[in-house]
Amino acid sequence: MAISSQQATGRQRHPTLVAQTDEFDEYVYYPYYEKSVPGGGYEYVPELEEVVEYEEEPVEYVIERAPQPSSPPPQRTTVVQRTTVQHEVPRYIGSDKDRVRVVVRVRPMSEREYDESRKPQKVLHCVNENSIIFDGGQHSRRFTFDSVFNEASSQDEVFQYCGIKRLVDMAIEGYITTCFAYGQTGSGKTHTMIGAQGASIFRMDEQYRVEHLGIVPRSINYLFQRLRDKTLQSSSPYYIRVSYCEIYNEQIRDLIRPANPDALQVRGSIEDGFYVENLYQTYIETIDELLTILEEGELNRAMASHKLNDTSSRSHALLSIQIEQDVQESDDPNEQMTRQGKLIFVDLAGSEKVKLSHSKGKQLVETNNINKSLLTLGTCISALSDPSKRSGHIPYRESKLTRLLAESLGGHGITLMIACISPSRLCENESMNTLRYANRAKNIENEPVVKTDSKENVINRLKLEVRKLKDENNQLKKRLGGQNSATSLPRLKHRNYDEGSQTSIRSSASSELYDRQDTHGRMNGVSTQKIRSHHETLTRENEKLVRQLHQRDREQGLSNGKRVIVIEEDVPDEETYPSSNRQVTRTYATEPNDEVLELVRRPSYLTRYRTYRNKSSEGESPQRRTTTVVRRAT
Numbered sequence: 001m002a003i004s005s006q007q008a009t010g011r012q013r014h015p016t017l018v019a020q021t022d023e024f025d026e027y028v029y030y031p032y033y034e035k036s037v038p039g040g041g042y043e044y045v046p047e048l049e050e051v052v053e054y055e056e057e058p059v060e061y062v063i064e065r066a067p068q069p070s071s072p073p074p075q076r077t078t079v080v081q082r083t084t085v086q087h088e089v090p091r092y093i094g095s096d097k098d099r100v101r102v103v104v105r106v107r108p109m110s111e112r113e114y115d116e117s118r119k120p121q122k123v124l125h126c127v128n129e130n131s132i133i134f135d136g137g138q139h140s141r142r143f144t145f146d147s148v149f150n151e152a153s154s155q156d157e158v159f160q161y162c163g164i165k166r167l168v169d170m171a172i173e174g175y176i177t178t179c180f181a182y183g184q185t186g187s188g189k190t191h192t193m194i195g196a197q198g199a200s201i202f203r204m205d206e207q208y209r210v211e212h213l214g215i216v217p218r219s220i221n222y223l224f225q226r227l228r229d230k231t232l233q234s235s236s237p238y239y240i241r242v243s244y245c246e247i248y249n250e251q252i253r254d255l256i257r258p259a260n261p262d263a264l265q266v267r268g269s270i271e272d273g274f275y276v277e278n279l280y281q282t283y284i285e286t287i288d289e290l291l292t293i294l295e296e297g298e299l300n301r302a303m304a305s306h307k308l309n310d311t312s313s314r315s316h317a318l319l320s321i322q323i324e325q326d327v328q329e330s331d332d333p334n335e336q337m338t339r340q341g342k343l344i345f346v347d348l349a350g351s352e353k354v355k356l357s358h359s360k361g362k363q364l365v366e367t368n369n370i371n372k373s374l375l376t377l378g379t380c381i382s383a384l385s386d387p388s389k390r391s392g393h394i395p396y397r398e399s400k401l402t403r404l405l406a407e408s409l410g411g412h413g414i415t416l417m418i419a420c421i422s423p424s425r426l427c428e429n430e431s432m433n434t435l436r437y438a439n440r441a442k443n444i445e446n447e448p449v450v451k452t453d454s455k456e457n458v459i460n461r462l463k464l465e466v467r468k469l470k471d472e473n474n475q476l477k478k479r480l481g482g483q484n485s486a487t488s489l490p491r492l493k494h495r496n497y498d499e500g501s502q503t504s505i506r507s508s509a510s511s512e513l514y515d516r517q518d519t520h521g522r523m524n525g526v527s528t529q530k531i532r533s534h535h536e537t538l539t540r541e542n543e544k545l546v547r548q549l550h551q552r553d554r555e556q557g558l559s560n561g562k563r564v565i566v567i568e569e570d571v572p573d574e575e576t577y578p579s580s581n582r583q584v585t586r587t588y589a590t591e592p593n594d595e596v597l598e599l600v601r602r603p604s605y606l607t608r609y610r611t612y613r614n615k616s617s618e619g620e621s622p623q624r625r626t627t628t629v630v631r632r633a634t
């Protein structure tokens with residue numbers, strides 16, 4: 001890894017600083033600026049600061065990612081016994097209606113809660129696998145849910161018995177299924193959905209991963225297992241299409257392609273309900289590809305640190321996995337349909353009391369937006385759970401979050417809510433609120449329907465998308481001035497998740513069968529398989545071209561939309577103060593290549609994210625530039 005001074009941008013060049021960190025085999029070269037500081041000595045001014053000065057408009061907002069703990073958070077032994085009774089969840093729909101299933105997970109008390117609370121510390125007691133007692137001193141109340149998981153419940157136990165497997169199975173059958181985590185900030189939503197330590201979980205050793213991965217990666221694993229089994233029995237292959245976005249300050253941001261130039265708006269249509277227009281969607285074939293999207297998307301999410309959570313998500317994240325299969329539903333070969341089941345995972349941002357979290361400035365703006373959208377969600381849940389109000393006006397339109405969850409709450413989907421709570425007395429009011437909403441959500445009834453569309457419609461829509469992708473491809477090539485080399489598709493890293501992680505769900509057996517069917521099942525001269533694979537090739541090629549464009553912009557000093565990694569290291573300042581303990585911070589800026597990304601994810605390093613939004617230059621929409629600052633944990 002070497003950045004030469006020619007490659008870097010800046011106004012003045014100084015001799016290249018050469019340093020070696022023991023994490024790298026190679027030297028890191030970085031042109032720096034020396035500035036004398038009051039009191040003597042020099043400060044190394046990183047290249048990046050110069051780049052920031054180039055921006056046409058000063059920074060709009062800054063998000064900082066707080067230090068990640070270097071090892072799993074210490075846990076006190078809890079007195080609650082591990083539950084042994086299996087949580088039974090009915091697997092399929094018995095009638096036209098399907099109630100929203102609600103499970104509650106109580107996380108262990110944190111160190112801070114142990115230290116700060118006065119006795120008695122706990123207000124929640126899990127009585128059995130369905131009931132929980134809230135004992136708030138003044139009054140106590142018992143709640144019953146589909147499942148209750150106590151502080152000692154493992155990640156695997158939650159996955160096995162919360163009912164998510166049913167949702168995966170139903171999505172394969174063509175239903176739209178949603179699993180969302182709800183709860184106050186720091187209550188364990190990301191821990192439950194993604195895993196311990198958030199996105200860093202993917203870089204932990206295997207043993208740790210197996211134990212601590214959350215529901216989303218476990219469900220992805222289960223989905224692929226099921227699809228592999230089904231593919232062997234079925235003559236028609238499955239196709240998986242993924243999108244990942246976040247709602248941050250009521251703006252929708254693409255987490256797969258953070259520099260997506262399209263303005264992302266929520267639109268509504270009779271056939272599709274509410275959806276995000278222009279959201280980047282990509283076909284994937286292997287579990288590795290999907291896990292890479294999940295990990296990268298998590299790393300792109302807006303995070304911050306506040307008094308209640310060091311790694312607080314500041315946005316609602318929506319991962320959507322669409323499972324498509326062409327089916328013959330009647331004897332007429334011209335009447336082919338495509339099933340379009342969907343599995344949606346929503347990790348909501350947590351509600352937050354400013355008095356407790358001490359949020360200020362930009363964080364306060366975020367908090368207000370989070371609380372506002374959660375309030376609308378609460379209002380929708382209340383209205384939908386009340387039989388006298390259910391048929392009246394439901395205020396879905398009042399926030400982007402509720403618009404996008406409309407199908408899942410009172411619509412045609414199948415829904416699972418995971419309410420996360422802390423047992424601590426310090427969170428008494430918030431936990432009670434969460435339990436109340438969870439209790440109401442139990443009464444919401446959906447009317448699930450299998451989502452199908454005629455194969456012809458699907459082909460026409462895919463054709464439109466392919467046309468758009470081709471236009472984008474031409475534009476990208478033009479902007480690159482014909483100097484692109486996107487001949488081969490980008491390869492995704494093998495992450496050894498399970499032995500089948502690289503196995504395509506479109507196995508050779510099914511392709512053969514499909515080819516046979518294809519010769520009879522052509523429509524408008526093009527098969528859906530071909531058009532999907534064309535779509536897939538173009539999305540990947542465009543992704544590669546976008547990366548090349550960013551690389552070129554970086555080399556030419558145009559920082560718009562790029563991601564920069566800055567490595568900070570405290571070293572003894574031996575040159576200026578040979579015999580003192582004074583330290584200086586050396587800073588190295590580099591592009592996010594594989595080695596550096598590896599470092600970002602290592603738990604022994606602290607990472608902070610800063611995201612800047614440039615003012616749009618004429619004719620272009622604003623783009624974000626994310627800077628990741630990496631520091632070794634002390």
Ligand SMILES: Nc1ncnc2c1ncn2[C@@H]1O[C@H](COP(=O)(O)OP(=O)(O)OP(=O)(O)O)[C@@H](O)[C@H]1O
Pocket residue numbers: 073106107108110183184185186187188189190191192196197309311312313314348349350351420
């Ligand atoms: N079941 C659990 N077991 C052990 N630790 C947990 C558990 N649930 C949460 N934690 C720890 O509590 C802290 C807060 O959890 P997490 O970040 O998942 O909360 P959150 O609800 O997603 O918060 P926010 O809404 O602010 O993003 C983390 O350090 C996490 O590791």
